[in-house]
Amino acid sequence: MDKTHALTAFGALSQPTRLDVLRLLIRAGDTGMAAGEIATALGARQNTMSANLGVLMQAGLIRNARQGRSIRYFADLEGLRGLLAFLMEDCCGGNPAACQPLLDTITCPS
Amino acid sequence: MDKTHALTAFGALSQPTRLDVLRLLIRAGDTGMAAGEIATALGARQNTMSANLGVLMQAGLIRNARQGRSIRYFADLEGLRGLLAFLMEDCCGGNPAACQPLLDTITCPS
DNA sequence: TCCATATATCATGAAGTATTGATATATGGC
DNA sequence: GCCATATATCAATACTTCATGATATATGGA
Numbered sequence: 190m191d192k193t194h195a196l197t198a199f200g201a202l203s204q205p206t207r208l209d210v211l212r213l214l215i216r217a218g219d220t221g222m223a224a225g226e227i228a229t230a231l232g233a234r235q236n237t238m239s240a241n242l243g244v245l246m247q248a249g250l251i252r253n254a255r256q257g258r259s260i261r262y263f264a265d266l267e268g269l270r271g272l273l274a275f276l277m278e279d280c281c282g283g284n285p286a287a288c289q290p291l292l293d294t295i296t297c298p299s
Numbered sequence: 300m301d302k303t304h305a306l307t308a309f310g311a312l313s314q315p316t317r318l319d320v321l322r323l324l325i326r327a328g329d330t331g332m333a334a335g336e337i338a339t340a341l342g343a344r345q346n347t348m349s350a351n352l353g354v355l356m357q358a359g360l361i362r363n364a365r366q367g368r369s370i371r372y373f374a375d376l377e378g379l380r381g382l383l384a385f386l387m388e389d390c391c392g393g394n395p396a397a398c399q400p401l402l403d404t405i406t407c408p409s
Numbered sequence: 410t411c412c413a414t415a416t417a418t419c420a421t422g423a424a425g426t427a428t429t430g431a432t433a434t435a436t437g438g439c
Numbered sequence: 440g441c442c443a444t445a446t447a448t449c450a451a452t453a454c455t456t457c458a459t460g461a462t463a464t465a466t467g468g469a
Contacts, residue, residue: 192318200313203306204427215390224446237428239447258436258445266390273383279322280376314457334416347458349417368415368466 190271194249198272201248206233207241211250214264223259300381304359308382311358316343317351321360324374333369 190198202208209231214222222230228238242262245251249268253260300308312318319341324332332340338348352372355361359378363370 192315196313196315196318199309199318200426203310203313205302205306206427208302208306208309225444234429235446236430236448240427243447255436258443260446269386269390273386276379276383279325280379310456335414344459345416346418346460350458353417365466368413370416 190275195272195275198248198250198268201244201250204241204244206231206238207245210238210241210245210262211264211269214251214262215266217264219263221254221261221263223256223261224253225259227262300385302385305382305385308358308360308378311354311360314351314354316341316348317355320348320351320355320372321374321379324361324372325376327374329373331364331371331373333366333371334363335369337372 202211210227213227213230224238224242225235227242228235231238233241242251242253246253249271250265251262251268252265253262255261312321320337323337323340334348334352335345337343337352338345341348343351352361352363356363359381360375361372361378362375363372365371
């Protein structure tokens with residue numbers, strides 16, 4: 190994850206529909222969702238959603254796989270990890286003491 | 300941190316100069332940097348930088364404090380934490396098992 | 410009060426981005 | 440091969456964002 194890639198990813202996440210898509214796909218987990226399902230679930234038109242899925246793909250935040258006539262999309266948690274690590278790297282590299290409490294509060298509630 | 304706030308923050312981070320500013324201020328730590336210093340360090344013009352600092356302020360990613368004639372800016376780690384927690388919340392809520400390895404890799408290298 | 414320094418705001422033009430209707434491509438079933 | 444379904448691409452318009460020159464505001468010192 191270099192700076193250019195991070196910028197692309199942040200840009201992808203700075204649009205309401207796309208942020209919704211990523212959250213939806215994270216919840217969908219390994220099952221993923223077909224492009225059409227996603228569009229229906231979020232009340233977006235087919236071609237608009239296709240364009241937005243393309244942006245998220247480009248950003249490395251989602252993946253896809255054809256399944257019959259549909260194309261299923263999945264959250265790319267590895268891509269998300271890379272983005273967060275990019276921010277954390279800056280934080281920890283420059284100021285570990287101030288950074289640690291920040292990380293401590295980000296934990297799975299389970 | 301609601302969705303609207305997260306969108307503003309992601310938008311703020313999707314611009315090269317602003318991403319550089321945040322990284323710079325994170326490294327500067329509690330000392331912070333004056334607006335003019337930041338502009339000089341990143342090779343940006345005064346008013347352009349002022350506008351970009353305003354965007355980061357609006358997004359809750361940096362803070363400022365007047366010090367004499369200068370205004371010093373600081374990274375707002377609490378704001379950054381809120382943004383990351385917003386993403387993590389989605390992740391952990393929907394898929395704790397897949398999410399944990401992601402969190403495990405984000406640790407301070409120190 | 411006057412001047413110099415430091416930063417913010419305003420108005421404008423240029424560039425990028427989103428959405429849309431229309432159309433194209435790809436897959437599966439008959 | 441033909442049709443229906445599913446998704447992607449294209450071209451155009453509207454919208455937003457960015458950087459800039461010019462100007463305004465605020466602070467400190469003489």
